[in-house]
Amino acid sequence: MQALLALAGKDLMLLRRNRGHLFFTFVWPLVAALFFGTVFGGGGDDNGKITVRVVDEDQTPASAQLIAAVGRMEGVETTPATREAGLDAVRHSKAAAVVIAPKGYGDAAERLFYGAPPEIELWVDPSRKAEAAMLEGQLMGASMERMQTLFQGGDAAAKQVDRAIADAAGLPDGGDATLVKFLGEVKTFVGGRPPASAAPAPAEAGAAKSGGWEPVSVHRHEVQDETRGPRSGFEVAFPQGVLWGMLGCALGFALSLVTERSRGTLARLRTSPLTRTHVLAGKALACFVALLGVQALLFTIGAVAFRVIPSSVPMLVAGCVSLAAAFVGIMMVVAVLARSEQSAGGLAWAVFLPLSMVGGGMVPLFAMPAWMQAAGNFSPVKWGILALEGAIWRGFTWADMTLPCGILVAVGVLCFSVGARLFARTEA
Amino acid sequence: MLTLSHLRKTYGAHVAVDDLSLHIRAGEVFGLLGPNGAGKSTTVSMAVGLLSPDAGTVDIGGQGAPTQPEVRRLLGVAPQSLAIYEDLSAEENLRFFARMFGLSGAALRTRVDAALALADLQDRRKDAASTFSGGMKRRLNIAAAMVHDPKLLLLDEPTVGVDPQSRNAILERIEAMRAEGRTVIYTTHYMEEAARICDRVAIIDHGKVLAVDTVANLIAAHGGDPLLTVTTSDGPEQIRTRDPVGDLARVAAGRTVLDFRLDRADLEQVFLNLTGRTLRD
Numbered sequence: 001m002q003a004l005l006a007l008a009g010k011d012l013m014l015l016r017r018n019r020g021h022l023f024f025t026f027v028w029p030l031v032a033a034l035f036f037g038t039v040f041g042g043g044g045d046d047n048g049k050i051t052v053r054v055v056d057e058d059q060t061p062a063s064a065q066l067i068a069a070v071g072r073m074e075g076v077e078t079t080p081a082t083r084e085a086g087l088d089a090v091r092h093s094k095a096a097a098v099v100i101a102p103k104g105y106g107d108a109a110e111r112l113f114y115g116a117p118p119e120i121e122l123w124v125d126p127s128r129k130a131e132a133a134m135l136e137g138q139l140m141g142a143s144m145e146r147m148q149t150l151f152q153g154g155d156a157a158a159k160q161v162d163r164a165i166a167d168a169a170g171l172p173d174g175g176d177a178t179l180v181k182f183l184g185e186v187k188t189f190v191g192g193r194p195p196a197s198a199a200p201a202p203a204e205a206g207a208a209k210s211g212g213w214e215p216v217s218v219h220r221h222e223v224q225d226e227t228r229g230p231r232s233g234f235e236v237a238f239p240q241g242v243l244w245g246m247l248g249c250a251l252g253f254a255l256s257l258v259t260e261r262s263r264g265t266l267a268r269l270r271t272s273p274l275t276r277t278h279v280l281a282g283k284a285l286a287c288f289v290a291l292l293g294v295q296a297l298l299f300t301i302g303a304v305a306f307r308v309i310p311s312s313v314p315m316l317v318a319g320c321v322s323l324a325a326a327f328v329g330i331m332m333v334v335a336v337l338a339r340s341e342q343s344a345g346g347l348a349w350a351v352f353l354p355l356s357m358v359g360g361g362m363v364p365l366f367a368m369p370a371w372m373q374a375a376g377n378f379s380p381v382k383w384g385i386l387a388l389e390g391a392i393w394r395g396f397t398w399a400d401m402t403l404p405c406g407i408l409v410a411v412g413v414l415c416f417s418v419g420a421r422l423f424a425r426t427e428a
Numbered sequence: 429m430l431t432l433s434h435l436r437k438t439y440g441a442h443v444a445v446d447d448l449s450l451h452i453r454a455g456e457v458f459g460l461l462g463p464n465g466a467g468k469s470t471t472v473s474m475a476v477g478l479l480s481p482d483a484g485t486v487d488i489g490g491q492g493a494p495t496q497p498e499v500r501r502l503l504g505v506a507p508q509s510l511a512i513y514e515d516l517s518a519e520e521n522l523r524f525f526a527r528m529f530g531l532s533g534a535a536l537r538t539r540v541d542a543a544l545a546l547a548d549l550q551d552r553r554k555d556a557a558s559t560f561s562g563g564m565k566r567r568l569n570i571a572a573a574m575v576h577d578p579k580l581l582l583l584d585e586p587t588v589g590v591d592p593q594s595r596n597a598i599l600e601r602i603e604a605m606r607a608e609g610r611t612v613i614y615t616t617h618y619m620e621e622a623a624r625i626c627d628r629v630a631i632i633d634h635g636k637v638l639a640v641d642t643v644a645n646l647i648a649a650h651g652g653d654p655l656l657t658v659t660t661s662d663g664p665e666q667i668r669t670r671d672p673v674g675d676l677a678r679v680a681a682g683r684t685v686l687d688f689r690l691d692r693a694d695l696e697q698v699f700l701n702l703t704g705r706t707l708r709d
Contacts, residue, residue, distance in 0.1 A: 264511035273497035
């Protein structure tokens with residue numbers, strides 16, 4: 001085991017010191033992902049704004065004020081809609097969220113410092129937690145606008161306070177005298193007359209305790225994005241970029257094995273107590289780690305900077321591991337078949353380019369004609385992209401992931417076995 | 429220490445090694461001398477397990493064939509090519525190869541330091557091998573073969589392409605290894621190197637062993653008599669002789685001797701006599 005780790009460590013150290021290999025493994029795929037991501041349309045929301053559908057079911061001045069406040073939110077673009085249309089928009093990736101002022105919002109908004117608060121419904125896709133939290137915070141802020149309006153005075157404010165005083169006086173056990181007194185002072189502040197009489201309290205107000213009052217209650221609900229298309233060009237370009245990174249990385253390792261043979265270091269290793277399997281396993285382990293590193297780096301950059309958020313992280317990990325296994329096997333076959341560095345380079349591109357072309361490494365799979373998609377079934381690149389996209393935007397279930405991941409692992413095992421067998425034969 | 433019995437290796441119709449048998453004793457420096465393509469490297473490759481012989485057997489230290497990993501622990505091999513990682517430093521190279529033989533911890537550090545000292549690379553231990561001169565790379569190549577302290581060291585043309593100073597340094601180190609009692613197999617086509625450091629030499633051509641013995645015995649048996657060259661007033665004259673003083677006196681009788689020289693036979697002459705061609709043909 002120590003020798004195996006030393007072998008892998010040596011190869012990773014050599015990778016770190018080989019600028020060309022490093023560039024084609026880590027930098028070039030990122031450049032390709034950014035370029036194609038931009039070409040394919042970049043981010044899903046225009047101008048980097050969150051697209052929100054707003055629904056006013058209450059049709060009161062208070063609900064209209066809320067809808068207007070949402071429209072003024074920074075980084076948010078609103079479109080009026082009905083409840084169903086709004087939810088459909090989220091389901092089909094046309095909007096990030098729906099904000100609904102439900103019936104009764106205006107009525108509840110009239111109550112000051114007592115009773116059930118006005119409710120706002122916020123419907124978001126569960127994968128868009130960041131946007132949901134931001135919207136929730138801004139909705140709380142928007143509700144404060146209502147308080148500001150109240151304290152600016154006027155007839156409307158006075159009427160609202162009158163109603164609140166009447167409600168407070170009608171609370172159970174003879175009403176809340178302290179609250180009535182406080183509201184009287186509020187009325188004086190907003191410029192109205194002192195209270196003359198009390199009115200019966202509405203049933204809902206009576207159910208609430210004045211001590212737990214809050215200005216607004218935002219109820220967050222989940223609505224699943226059911227779209228089968230990418231939410232942005234980057235969700236297509238990053239899996240492709242990862243594939244290019246895998247190609248560059250695997251090619252580099254294939255070349256390194258050929259170089260070891262031509263330089264004589266392989267012969268030296270073979271005169272050590274290591275078996276052939278050890279030597280190959282060390283190379284494979286280093287390649288596997290590097291391939292996972294490429295994917296981790298690219299997907300981290302994709303998530304942080306370009307909102308390429310996987311719908312399932314465990315599935316993405318499974319896809320990445322399967323893909324790395326496949327490319328380790330392919331690397332092994334190329335390395336063993338090539339007799340020189342030049343032939344390794346030629347052979348690698350002769351193998352990788354067609355696989356990439358029909359597999360969706362250059363043109364997105366969904367944009368390919370049917371016959372080409374069928375031909376792509378023979379390319380591990382296709383299954384690799386499918387596995388990654390399945391975990392990112394295709395909404396795959398574990399059952400859906402089984403096929404691409406299984407094929408990739410099978411390709412890896414088969415190619416590694418063939419490579420090991422050929423290696424044993426050529427080195428005998 | 430190493431016994432090769434009736435080894436045979438062919439590549440298609442070409443017979444690289446043909447019924448070759450050798451026995452190398454523990455503690456000796458043994459030379460495999462022959463021109464390029466004679467079968468030296470193929471023999472070494474079979475001896476260390478890099479090639480499987482078509483026929484014959486290899487036994488190392490009485491423990492069996494080098495196909496067994498444990499037997500390979502006894503071996504240290506410096507291939508003819510520079511089998512080092514140019515992007516790694518001298519120390520990183522040695523540490524890596526030492527780990528391949530299971531060394532770790534203090535033992536690893538001690539052996540790496542010793543190997544660096546042997547290669548005289550202590551001052552450059554942190555430098556990448558790619559920055560080294562050809563001679564330094566050769567020394568590192570040998571140090572990498574030595575780092576795990578093997579019982580049997582095989583050096584395949586270790587002085588090819590190095591300057592005279594580095595060559596001398598390498599030969600001095602091999603002489604030091606002999607003094608330590610280490611068994612060394614040394615392949616070369618430089619006869620003067622073989623004559624200087626080898627206890628015994630096998631002369632190989634066309635995959636066959638033509639003769640095996642000490643350098644002195646080979647010369648005595650196959651080199652022929654010393655060559656006396658006498659230049660008199662009548663002109664130069666060359667005589668093969670076992671009695672150079674008597675023959676010189678006979679030639680000088682009645683003539684004025686202007687110059688004379690006595691050339692003893694060397695391995696080049698031995699090879700010429702055995703094969704009908706020179707080592708560099």
